[in-house]
Each structure stands twice: as C-alpha cells, then as structure tokens.
Amino acid sequence: MSKVRALWQASLTATKKALTWNIEDLIPPSERYIYYFNSKDELKKWHLYSDSEYGGLSSAALEITDTGKEQSGTGVFSGNLSLDVTDGTKWNISRSGFCGMRSKKFDGFIDLDPYDTIALKIKGDGRSYISTIYTENWVNSPGQMEDNSWQAFVAVPKDNWVVTKIPLAHYLPTWRGSVIEADIEMNPQRVVGMSLSVNAEGGVPGTQTGPGDFRLEIDWIKALRTTQ
Structure with missing residues (x-):
C-alpha cells in the first residue's frame, strides 16, 4: 500500500510541476528587448533618411562605438541639421532640417500587446527627438500603402x-509628421518597425532647437509591462 501511495504522490508532484510550468510559460516576461545596439550587425537592421532626399542639406550617420571588442558597443546617431536647400532642386520641399534612422521591417510582426511602455536607454545632446512606432496599415487600398505611424x-x-x-x-497617430485628429487606437499586435528622428525646429519646450550638429547615443530599446 505504501508503494502505491508513494507512486501516487510522485505522480501528483509531477503533475503540479507540469501545471506550474505551463502557467508561467503562458505569461510573457515583464520586459522584452526589441533592439540592442551592441555590435555592428545591429546596424544592418536600420537605414538612414534625411531632407537630402528632397533637396535639403542635412546629413546623418549611424555607427557603433569602438570598444575594441566584437560586442558591447553602443549606437551613435549623429549628423548635422540644415535649413538650407540645394539651389535649383526639382523638389518643392515644404520643410527641411530633419534626419532619422528607421528600422527595416520585421520578418512578420512584433506583438507588443502584453506591454504598455517603450523604454530607451539613451544619452543625448539636449535636443528633442521623436520616437515612432509603425504598425500595419488599417486601410487596405492601393492609395494607402504606407504603414501607420x-x-x-x-x-x-x-x-x-x-x-x-x-x-x-x-504615442499619437500621425501622417507624414502631422498629428491626425481622429479617434483611432494603435494595434500593438501588428508592429512592423520603429524609428528615431530629429528636427531642427519644434519639439519639447525648453530643449535645444535650430540648425547645427546633433548626437544621440543609444544602448537599447525595449518593451515593458509596468502594470500587472
């Protein structure tokens, strides 16, 4: 009888362990790294853009700090913001003085539904930067192919x-840099990419503005769940 009882107890213990593991496995971790700027391979996930594509004279670079090791660097997004435009440009540019770094699209989607906050470990220059989340477009038409921002x-x-x-x-819905006055909500289950950008004008009151050099150092970007 004791052997039967011992076998039953062992089976019960194993069942409890299995149930506990399954429950914990269903709960996402409280934080999730999205980008970690610790190597040159990380830069392959990003591309740069600026007003120079439309006749402006701003410029940008994205590099990894040299630590003498293959890993554990930090990303440096830097450059120069200019309000000038190229003489005779064919583009009817409405504004200049902007640069950005945008991630390449994920292979599929990133699901941020279990999280409520984006965290960035950064070191800057006193300027105001713009964090952008791109989600799958909610309008399925040939004229609306851009991702929602x-x-x-x-x-x-x-x-x-x-x-x-x-x-x-x-995060507010925008269209080409302007806030959309519409009652819409982000779909955090269908995130396709992110970006960081800087403008010569505008931003948070009290921060540095105007043309000139900029520099933003980035260690990581992650999603957090701050509420249970």
Missing part, C-alpha cells in the same frame, strides 16, 4: 545616460 517626443538631457519610458498610450 505613431509618434511621441523624447526630451534627452545632455551628456547623461537616462532610461526614458514612454507609455504606448502617449
């Missing part, structure tokens, strides 16, 4: 590493 300002103190946390609810 959701943007939030990031005020970056000068010369100090900070972890900036932006609730997903603070």
Whole structure:
C-alpha cells in the first residue's frame, strides 16, 4: 500500500510541476528587448533618411562605438541639421532640417500587446527627438500603402545616460509628421518597425532647437509591462 501511495504522490508532484510550468510559460516576461545596439550587425537592421532626399542639406550617420571588442558597443546617431536647400532642386520641399534612422521591417510582426511602455536607454545632446512606432496599415487600398505611424517626443538631457519610458498610450497617430485628429487606437499586435528622428525646429519646450550638429547615443530599446 505504501508503494502505491508513494507512486501516487510522485505522480501528483509531477503533475503540479507540469501545471506550474505551463502557467508561467503562458505569461510573457515583464520586459522584452526589441533592439540592442551592441555590435555592428545591429546596424544592418536600420537605414538612414534625411531632407537630402528632397533637396535639403542635412546629413546623418549611424555607427557603433569602438570598444575594441566584437560586442558591447553602443549606437551613435549623429549628423548635422540644415535649413538650407540645394539651389535649383526639382523638389518643392515644404520643410527641411530633419534626419532619422528607421528600422527595416520585421520578418512578420512584433506583438507588443502584453506591454504598455517603450523604454530607451539613451544619452543625448539636449535636443528633442521623436520616437515612432509603425504598425500595419488599417486601410487596405492601393492609395494607402504606407504603414501607420505613431509618434511621441523624447526630451534627452545632455551628456547623461537616462532610461526614458514612454507609455504606448502617449504615442499619437500621425501622417507624414502631422498629428491626425481622429479617434483611432494603435494595434500593438501588428508592429512592423520603429524609428528615431530629429528636427531642427519644434519639439519639447525648453530643449535645444535650430540648425547645427546633433548626437544621440543609444544602448537599447525595449518593451515593458509596468502594470500587472
């Protein structure tokens, strides 16, 4: 009888362990790295853009700091913002003085539904930057092929590493840089990419503005779940 009881107890213990593992496995971790700027391979996930594509004279670069090792660098997004335009440009450019780094599209989608906040570990120059989340377009028509964009300002103190946390609810829907006055919500299950950008004008009051050099150092970008 004791052997039967021992076998039953062992079976019960194993069942409890299996159930506990399954329950924990169904709960996503409280944080998820999306980008980690620790090597040159990370840069292959991004491309640069600026007003130079439309006749402007701004320029940008994206590099990894040289630590003498293959890993554990940080990303440096830097360049120069200019309000000037090329003489005789064919583009009817409405504004200049902007640069950005945009991620290449994910292979599929990133599901951020279990999370409520985007966190960035960054060191800046006192300027205001723009964090953008791109989601799958909700309009399925030939004339509306661009991804939906959701943007939030990031005020970056000068010369100090900070972890900036932006609730997903603070990202506003935009169309080519302008906020859309519409009652729509982000679909965090269908995130296709992200970007960081900087403008010579506008931004958070009190931050540095105007043409000139910019520099933003980035360690990582991650998603957080701050509420249970």
